[in-house]
Amino acid sequence: MENIFINISNWTEKLILALGIPHILVSIIMSIIYFIAIVAFVLLNAMYLIYLERKFCGFLQQRLGPNRFGPRGILQSLADVVKLLGKEDIIPDKADRWVFRLASLLVMVPALLVYAVLPFGENMIAANLNLGVIYFIAISGTASVPILMAGWGSNNKYSLLGGMRVVAQMISYEIPMIFSLLGIVMLSGSLNLAEIISAQHNVWFIFLQPIAFVVYFIAATAELNRGPFDLPEGEQEIIAGPFTEYSGMRYALFYLAEYTNMFAISALIVTLFLGGASGPILPSWIWFILKTYVIILLFMLVRWTFPRFRLDHMMSLNWKYLIPISLMNVLFTGIGVKIFQLIKG
Template sequence: MNALNQLPLNIAAAIRSLFGDPHSIWADLTMDIISIILVIVLIVLAALILILLERKVAGWTSQRPGPNRLGPHGWFQTIADALKLMGKEDVTPAGADRLMFKIAPMIMFALPMMTLAVIPYGHGMAPIRLNLGIVYYLAISAVSTLALLMAGWSSNNKYSLLGGMRAVAQMISYEIPLVFSLLGVVMITQTFNLSQIVADQHTIPFIVLQPLAFVVYLIAGVAEVNRAPFDLVEADQEVVAGPFTEYTGLRWGLFFLGEYGNMTAVAALTTTMFLGGWQGPAILPGYVWFFLKVGIIIFFQMWVRWTFPRIRIDHLMGLAWKVLLPLSILNIFLTGVGIYIYQLIVPRIGG
C-alpha cells in the first residue's frame, strides 16, 4: 500500500531525474506544465463523468431510468452531447460586446483549474504549494461573479442582464458566510496552508469540531455554484437561461464545464477543510480516499438539486443574510471560546 501511496511522487521524481539538475528551473517548469495538464484533464473527465452521473441521479430520484440507449447503460450519452455541441453554430448577437461576450466563458472555464491547482490530493501531491492556499482559493473563486456579469451585460439581452445581476447579488451574499465558516478551521490550525490543515486532521476530522461551519459552508457552496435550489441565475421560467441565454455551441459548453468544475472545486475544498483530505485507513491510497470523499459531496449536491424546488429570490437572500451569516458568526464566537477554554485547561492538566 505504501508503494501505491508513493506512486505519483515516484513518477514525478523519475521525470525530474531526466534533467541534469532535478531542481533546475527547466525541471520545475516541466513539472508545472505537467501539473497544469493533469488539472485540465481532471476537470474535463470530471465534467464528462458528472454529467452522466447527474442524469442517473435525476432518474433515480424521480424513479426514471435516465439515459440508457447510447452505449452500455447509456454511458456514451455524454460523448454524444459533446459532439453535438462541437457541431453547433457559434452565434454572436449583433448588438453584443463581442470581446467580453467571447472572454466570459473562457474565464468561467479557467477558474476551476486555478483553484484545483492548490488542493492537496495526497501526501505531497499539491500541484502548487501555497502558504496562503485558502486565501488564494477564495480570491480566485470570487472572480466567477465577474464572468457571469460579463456574460449577462455583453449579450445585449435584458434577460441575460437580469440573470447577471442576480448572479452578483447571490454570489456576493453567499461568499460572506462561506468565508466566515472557514475561519473556525483557520482559528484552530493557525494556518492558511491547505496541506497543513489536512495534516492537522490526522487524529480527528474537523467536521467533528466544526459541524456548524460544515453545514454553513456546504449550503453556501451549493449557492456559490448556482445549483438548485439556488439556481436563480438561470431560472428558466423567469429569465430564460440568465447570462447563458445568447450562448451557443462550445461557448455554452464552456459555461457548463465551468459549473461542474466549480462543483468539483467546492467538494474538494470541503474534503480538505472538514473531512480530513486524503487521510483515511491504510487499506486504500490517500488519493483514492480523497476522490471518494469528493464523490460523496458531489453526490449530495446532486441529490439536493433533484429533491428541492427552486426558492424565491427574497427567500434566497434572506437565507444568506438572516440565517447563514449569523450562524457563521456564532461559529466563530464558539470556536474562540472553545480555544480559550482549551488553552486554560491543557496547561493545568500537563502541570
C-alpha cells in the same frame, strides 16, 4: 499505489534530464506537463460528473437516464461534446462581441486555478501555499465576473438580469462561507490546507464544527448556483439567464465550469471538514476522490429534492440566518479555543 503519480512524475523528469536539457527548461517543461495533466483530469472529471448527475437524477425519478450511447449510456457526455462542436457559433448582432467572446473563455480560469492548492493525496499538491485558504477564497470569488460579462455582453435583458442575480447571490453568500471557515482556521491555527489536514489526525473537524459545515454547505450550494439556489438560470423567469444567447462550445464551457467548480468546492469541504486524503488501507488519493464524490452526491441530492427559492427568500436566508449563525459559531469557537489553551496551560 500510494506514490504512483509521484513516481511517474519523477520518471518523466529523469527521462527529460537524460536528454541533456538544462534544469531551468526541465522545470518549465514539467510545469507545463502538470498543467496539462490537471486540465485533462478536470475536463474528463467534469464530463463524468455530468453523466453521473443525469443518472442520479434518473434514479431519484425512477427512470433510466442516459442509456443509448455506450454501455449504460456512459459515453453520452462524449456524444454531447461532439454535438456541441458541430453547432454554429452564433453571436447576436447587437452584442458586445469582445466581452461576449471573452466571458466564455475567462469562466474556466478561476475554476482551474483553485486546483493548484488542493491536496489530492500525500505529497500530491501543486502549490503548498501558507495562505492556501485565502488563495482559494480570493480566486473562487472572481468566478462571478465572467458570468456578469456574459450577461452584459449579450445585450439581452434576460441575460443581464441573470448576470446581476449571480453577482448579488455570490457576493452575499461569500460572507457566511468565509465566517464558517474562520472556525476551522482557529482550531488548526493555520491557513495552509496541508496543515489543516494534519490537525485532523485525531478527529475530523466536521465533529468539532458541525454548524460551520452546514452553513458552508448551504452557502457553497448558492455559490455554485445550483438548485434550490439556481435563480440566475430560472427557466420559467429568465430562460437560461446569462447563458441565453450562447450556443455550441461557448455554452459548453460555462457548463463545464459549473461542474469543475462543484468538484473543487467538494474537495475543499473534504480537506477542511473530513480529514482530507487521510484513511486506512487504501491509497490517500483514492480516499480523497471517494470522499469528494460523497459530497458531490449530496449536492446532487439537494438539487433534485428541493424546489427553487424565491429571490427574496434566498436573500433572507443569508442575511437573517446564515450570517448571524456563522458569526455566533466564530464567537463560541474562539471562546472554546481560549478555554482549551488555558486548561492545557
